[in-house]
Amino acid sequence: MNPANPATEWNQMSLATALMEHKGSAKGPRCTLCVILDDLPKEDKAALVAAMSDQSFTGAAISRALKSQHHTISGSVVMRHRKGECQK
Numbered sequence: 053m054n055p056a057n058p059a060t061e062w063n064q065m066s067l068a069t070a071l072m073e074h075k076g077s078a079k080g081p082r083c084t085l086c087v088i089l090d091d092l093p094k095e096d097k098a099a100l101v102a103a104m105s106d107q108s109f110t111g112a113a114i115s116r117a118l119k120s121q122h123h124t125i126s127g128s129v130v131m132r133h134r135k136g137e138c139q140k
């Protein structure tokens with residue numbers, strides 16, 4: 053630490069921290085839908101999995117249903133999960 057120039061020190065620390073966080077891993081934050089699936093009781097989970105594989109449910113419809121159950125998720129996250137592009 054250099055108290056004479058805390059701003060520079062902070063920037064160096066931030067970069068070092070950021071580099072460590074990305075070291076050996078390309079993973080971002082977990083997919084919200086995966087997190088919700090982990091938390092749901094068995095029957096709700098089965099219903100959600102069934103809806104996800106049913107193309108007559110849009111991502112927006114699934115996100116609205118989840119929001120009505122107090123889960124915060126956007127339609128685009130649902131679609132990303134559906135395409136298998138999420139971070140499991």
Ligand SMILES: [Zn+2]
Nearest residue numbers: 083086133138
């Ligand atoms: Zn997912």
